[in-house]
Amino acid sequence: MSTKDYLEKDYYAVLGVPKSATAAEIKTAYRKLARQYHPDANKGNTETEEKFKEVSEAYDVLSDVKRRKEYDEARTLFGSGLGGYAGTGAQRGGGGFNFDFGDLFSGTGQSSSAGDRIGDLFGGLFNRGGRSTATGATRPRRGQDIESEVTMSFGEAVEGTTVSLRLTSSSACGACSGTGAKAGTTPRVCPTCEGTGAASRNLGNFAFSEPCRDCRGRGLLVDDPCPVCEGSGRGKSTRTIQARIPAGVADGQRIRLKAKGAPGENGGPSGDLYVQVHVKPHPVFGRTGENLTVTVPVTFPEAALGAEIKVPTLKGMPVTLRIPEGTPNGRTFRVRGRGAPRKDGTKGDLLVTVQVTVPPHLDDKARAALEEFRDATEGIDLREELIKQARSE
Structure with missing residues (x-):
């Protein structure tokens, strides 16, 4: 498909939507037409097959924000089709158009920025990498x-x-x-592109600039390549x-x-x-977003009666945390400002989870005290309510 054909196609009309249509409206229109003209639903019908291709082509352009913008700008610049440039250097011959967009504004008295604009525009529309000018070979590259x-x-x-x-x-x-040339030698100007790094390629009604194939866009040829980089x-x-x-x-x-x-x-x-x-x-700390986490063991009396315990921090200086009376196993407390730094300069928190720990060994005194505690709480059944709930289901 030539550039002229591309620009003269009205993709909005193909999908049956106005130029101001939103992305959602374009998508809806495409899906409706795609179902209508899909080859699987119209087997053997070449007319609907061509229509399906046309609908798909229109959607490919209009569904892409960047390509849609370039398409709209190109049609605005050239009016209805390409005839709008008949008086600014485009020459008619045999019903066709034959000019190079890279040279469209050269010698016309118009600003070079206009020519650049056209080059950029068509470089994006046809995926040819943008314009290639005489300075392309030496243009700074990131x-x-x-x-x-x-x-x-x-x-x-x-x-x-x-x-x-x-x-x-x-x-x-x-x-x-x-330079790519061996020490003591210098590259020579490419005779094909005359040092511009670009060559003109004829595509029927249009000529486009592309990197020179002989010098690969460098504008220079190396006869005696550098043995280290092999001429690159x-x-x-x-x-x-x-x-x-x-x-x-x-x-x-x-x-x-x-x-x-x-x-x-x-x-x-x-x-x-x-x-x-x-x-x-870390062997002690974990992390959840901007908060640090740590699990601290406590004894049963500390959890039952309440206590003040020492909690480690990442910098090594412990902080004192108050455990209230009747603290259950697994409860988490928050120590403000002891977490990881935030982008605004403040810090997250330290989340401390207490874990009631059973001593591995008891001496006689501790054992006697626990037995006394057991006898004192013998009438309290902590599992009674749990059993009732299980039976009620």
Whole structure:
């Protein structure tokens, strides 16, 4: 399908919706028409099969926010079809159109930004990677993103830490300084694209610019390649950086460190570094979001009569927690401000769960006291209500 055919198709009319239709309305219209014209429901009917393809094509464009915007802008720029540019450099011949969008505004007195706008627009519509200009070969390019991993202790993850990371990434070859040519030689200008890095490709009624196949968009050819990078101009570099891992990071979290990735080309910005964090478990503490958790053993008398107990914290300084009289096993108490840091600078809480623990050994005095307690509470049956509920079901 040519560009002219693409722009002259009214996808809104195909789906039977207005240009102002919402995404939900477009989806509903498509589903209705897809069921109507689906090949399985119209076996052997080539007419409905073509209609189904047309409906699917319209939905592919209008259901994508970016492509729909580009399609609308293109039709607005060219009016009804492409005839709207007949007076600005487009030449008619045999009923067709033959011009290069990259050169549409050259020599017409119009601003270069208008030409850039058209190039960007059609690059997005036809997935050709945008415009390619004479400066494309030397245009700054952003460096690649790099991924790394780090393993840290539970305390480091909660409090934050600085780690050393050894990174390997692509960079300009040190032997040829990124030229790709052997030392003592220089690349020559590509005769095919004359150093622009772009070549014009004829697609019937239109000509599009694309990266030159001979120099692969570099604009330069290397006759005697660098033996280190084999003429690519790129090599591997290893470096060690100090990366700050923020406080409160969780196990499995992916941290983005801006501009810590591979260096850019031709003055372009560096890529980003993504660090996958692995946190070692703690023998005492656990974590639930911004709260730390800990289970503390208590004796039966402490739970029954109430007590003040010492509770450990992550920094090692214990805090005093008041256990009220009659505390059941498994009850959780909250100690404010002793958890993991939040983004706003405050801290979460420490959740303390008490666990009534039976002593493994008793001396005679303790045994006698417990036997006396047993005799004193002999008339209390804690399971009586439970048994009644079980029988009532």
